[in-house]
Amino acid sequence: MLLHEDKDFGTFGRFVETPVAEMDDVTRNAYDFTLNLRGLVPGPHKIWLANPKLLETIAPIGSYFQKDSTLxxxxxxxATCVITGHWRASYANYEHERIAERLGGLPPQKVEALLAGLPVAFDDARQQIVYDLASTLAGAxxxxxxxxxxxxxxxxxxxIVDVTVLLGWFSAVSLTLLAYDVPSNAVGLDQ
Structure with missing residues (x-):
């Protein structure tokens, strides 16, 4: 990552968060909507609050993958590690390396290979086809x-639709984080 002067940083990478108590009504409604939907307002959602209507439109997609996906x-x-690794999004890679190992139960060496874009093989046929789809599509x-x-x-x-939309979702996440130069250790405001 490039070294920046303090003026180039906000509270979450380059993004300057608005404290909840200072949000206008539209932004606060989008914040509360996301908080109620997900239980928190995670990483890129902090940035997407800059466009409250968009956040209210796309937040349910992320929630779908937490609760209702066929995967x-x-x-x-x-699939997430394949696409965030493809985009080299530091914050997303760091977060999902931990999530993949802890909650996804994937072995650390496989997660590292996924993030690094290295070939990986899975004994589980479904995991293998998800990997094959994700790596093929991410590789254009x-x-x-x-x-x-x-x-x-x-x-x-x-x-198949779940895999492709998930790749699109995490491409949007990754590109947002890249645009705002969000480092792997970002925490943002304690909201």
Whole structure:
């Protein structure tokens, strides 16, 4: 990461958070909406508060993957690590390395390889196809017909859609964090 002068930093990377007590009504409603939906206002959501209507529109997507996805927690974290590693988003990589190991139950060496863009193999057929889909799509390569058929057999169309939207979601997360130069150790305001 480049060294910046203090004037280039806010409370969360380059972003300057507004304390909850100082938020206007529209922003406070979006904050409360996200807090009620997720139980916290995590990383990129702090930045997305700059556009409250957008936050209220996209926050339910992240919540879907926490509660209703057809993918297991390990599969979600596997795909997440592939795409955040692709974008080299320091904050997302740091957070999801810990989450993948703790909550996703993935072995540390595999998580490290996912984040580094190195080849990984999984004994579980579903995890392997999620990895194959995520790494192929993140690498901007064409999805072979045989791989697609395997994905349909193992995940169904609902699962394939979950993987692709998850990759898009975490691309938005990563790009937001990159735009605001959010470092891996960012904490932001204690809201």
């Amino acid at each position: 297991t927690k390990a599969e979600i974290e596997l 390569r064409a999805l072979p017909a045989g791989m697609f058929r395997r994905a349909q057999e193992l995940l169904g169309d609902r699962g």
